[in-house]
Amino acid sequence: SQTIHQWPATLVQPVGSPLSLECTVEGTSNPNLYWYRQAAGRGLQLLFYSVGIGQISSEVPQNLSASRPQDRQFILSSKKLLLSDSGFYLCAWSVRLAGEQFFGPGTRLTVL
């Protein structure tokens, strides 16, 4: 069966510090991968998605970047965090781009 991991589960970082969040998927090959941000328990904002190694599409211009160094690994990064980067970050995978998505447990990021 497929599983998706995210770490860390929680993170508190000062403004201006770098960020690296990691997501890995097990039990499937060539998944589509996604990074979302969710504010205050509401809707999901799609940040990046990837259909393959090294292929990244950005949905919203911002202070963040994403990379996919391996088939089942997706990394969200920032060189300098802003207060507005605080939120709940979710990684997800799917077989098809517009198909069912399966989410990781999320990372709660607080920027102080």
Add this chain to the structure above:
Amino acid sequence: TQLLEQSPQFLSIQEGENLTVYCNSSSVFSSLQWYRQEPGEGPVLLVTVVTGGEVKKLKRLTFQFGDARKDSSLHITAAQPGDTGLYLCAGGVGGSQGNLIFGKGTKLSVKP
């Protein structure tokens, strides 16, 4: 721009009551999914509907896809505290392009 509007945004009811939440759009979707998210966790897929007029049941939950595939509803019978959470609908446009469009969710609280 395709949008999914969910209503109501918030719903607080007593255990044993019935409720219906709605997901509406002016756009046609090839499929529509419902997810439930508990605080501090990632969304979990409940159901996918693909055919106009389709009705699916999952224990006390009944999901319906509109005939024109522009809207959907989720009906819960005899709600229980364990039903508490954020209910998200997401529409897929099909094909190899595009991603899921997520609504902002209905936050349900079922009090014992």
